[in-house]
Amino acid sequence: TGSADCITAYDSGNVNLSACGNICRDSGNHGVHVAGPGLAANNNIIRAPTQAGLFIGDTSTDPPTAFSGFTANGNNINGSSGSWGVGIVVLAASNGTLNGNISLNNLYYGLELWGYSSGECNNISITGNTLQGVVSQPVMLLGGATGYGVNVCTITGNNIFDGSNGIQIAANSDNNLVTVNTTSNVTTSISDSGAGNTTTGNKDV
Numbered sequence: 001t002g003s004a005d006c007i008t009a010y011d012s013g014n015v016n017l018s019a020c021g022n023i024c025r026d027s028g029n030h031g032v033h034v035a036g037p038g039l040a041a042n043n044n045i046i047r048a049p050t051q052a053g054l055f056i057g058d059t060s061t062d063p064p065t066a067f068s069g070f071t072a073n074g075n076n077i078n079g080s081s082g083s084w085g086v087g088i089v090v091l092a093a094s095n096g097t098l099n100g101n102i103s104l105n106n107l108y109y110g111l112e113l114w115g116y117s118s119g120e121c122n123n124i125s126i127t128g129n130t131l132q133g134v135v136s137q138p139v140m141l142l143g144g145a146t147g148y149g150v151n152v153c154t155i156t157g158n159n160i161f162d163g164s165n166g167i168q169i170a171a172n173s174d175n176n177l178v179t180v181n182t183t184s185n186v187t188t189s190i191s192d193s194g195a196g197n198t199t200t201g202n203k204d205v
Contacts, residue, residue, distance in 0.1 A: 041070070
């Protein structure tokens with residue numbers, strides 16, 4: 001609990017940082033904000049942060065410094081609010097896993113991957129998560145201008161519910177595999193504005 005992040009260590013100069021097994025409540029900003037190659041941000045419980053629950057990205061520079069290699073698995077996030085009211089944000093980070101997370105009752109997205117001018121979000125495995133949207137999408141792949149996208153990611157076996165589009169793939173987010181996900185209580189299961197994305201075996205219940 002506090003006026004800022006519960007845990008702050010988001011300089012991409014961090015190597016093999018571990019932020020695991022923490023309980024964060026009522027933070028004044030993000031719950032856990034971390035970055036750096038070899039990052040492990042696993043098995044955290046985050047409740048009612050003022051901004052994002054788990055923010056993976058180096059915002060100490062403008063534009064953000066990209067990095068590669070992370071795990072964010074088994075986190076339980078509930079009640080993110082504010083302008084960054086997202087359960088899990090990944091910004092300009094690649095070659096990671098987002099597996100077995102629970103992200104509920106967040107103001108905007110359950111999970112957002114955001115490619116930036118300084119680096120794309122590529123080669124990320126998103127598997128076995130439970131993700132809820134409230135006023136927006138449970139899952140958002142957000143690409144910027146050409147070359148700044150979310151690419152070659154695998155989104156499989158997730159339970160996705162509430163909000164508008166279950167999975168929204170924005171323009172310049174390409175060649176992703178979206179398969180065997182279950183959506184419910186969404187307006188559109190999958191909205192795909194990218195190119196070369198494969199969406200098979202998904203079901204809406």
